[in-house]
Amino acid sequence: MSSILQNNAERLGIRDSPTIQKAESFLRVLNTKPASKTISDVAKIIMCLDLAATALGQGFDKDTAVKLSGLRKSGYQNNLNNLEKILNLDKPITVSELCVQLSCTEVKDLAEKILANYQERDTKIKDLEHPQYVAAAVYTGCKLSNIRVDKIQFRAISRLKVAQWNELLEEFSKFATSLGLVSGKKRAKKGVEDQEVMESENIEAQPLKPKEKVEVIEEYEVWKERILQEATAEILRNEIK
Structure with missing residues (x-):
């Protein structure tokens, strides 16, 4: 053996x-x-x-x-x-133990935060040692962190029937939202906004094109005097030659 x-x-x-x-x-x-x-x-x-x-x-x-x-x-x-x-x-299984068991240790802190707040809020919980709460907290943490997990495996650990497990998951999902926790997919939107701001700043930072010259219209008397001076200068040049 x-x-x-x-x-x-x-x-x-x-x-x-x-x-x-x-x-x-x-x-x-x-x-x-x-x-x-x-x-x-x-x-x-x-x-x-x-x-x-x-x-x-x-x-x-x-x-x-x-x-x-x-x-x-x-x-x-x-x-x-x-x-x-x-x-x-x-x-009783702990969040840390379950995370090690299912190879999702990166969500340990998040899952512990969810579970601690849930237990503090729900004073009706009688059996805090039941694995359903730890399983639901870790599963919710994985979903929020966009980590692919086996839902069936989590349900088996929770020792709940399918309908009970799905109901508990929905409750934990809504509770996580009430804590201000959202999926990592939604956080990507901030990156898009940052990119838009950067592009806007780049546009503003570009040097302005030089202004085109504006044609100035001379008054008649000024124009007349200039023409006479140019003509006189031309006559003098021809006499010298």
């Missing part, structure tokens, strides 16, 4: 001994529990590696794990939740 675990660990890119040893420890416990016998040995090994990586704060390739387990994403997550309970690992 350990060779199968080692092979699957390598296929998942897990090579550190602590994670593999913890997964082996989880597997030994599960093999003594009747409730885990409905899961195939390979799927059980994959999930033990998943739980071990999560427990040690290591990154984990969830997509590859689902493929290797032979299960659908929703089935994988549901079985993983059950194994957590059997192993007494179903402690």
Whole structure:
């Protein structure tokens, strides 16, 4: 069994001994529990590696794990939740842990801000430790940051039905808007405005074209005097020659 675990660990890119040893420890416990016998040995090994990586704060390739387990994403997550309970690992998941688990650590601060404000506003929340709120906060943070995520995977972690999950997401989306948080796509508009301002400034900075000369009309007496002077000068030049 350990060779199968080692092979699957390598296929998942897990090579550190602590994670593999913890997964082996989880597997030994599960093999003594009747409730885990409905899961195939390979799927059980994959999930033990998943739980071990999560427990040690290591990154984990969830997509590859689902493929290797032979299960659908929703089935994988549901079985993983059950194994957590059997192993007494179903402690409240944090925003930081979920971000590591789903490889979206860049939204950690944003998701924590959304969740903290949501919990402060909604005094009716009874079970703050339920994973639905953390899942919704991280998912909303990803959407605001234009990070593509697997909605089904988030819903499985939330442990909600489809209709309940969609309703919660809508609520979090509206709440994020009330906080003044908008999608990164909308922020691009500011860049367009800045470009327009720069173009306008460039136009204003261009040097003005020199003014065309304006023809001045002489008064008659002035014109007459000038013509007589020019004629006299011409006569004198001819006499000298």
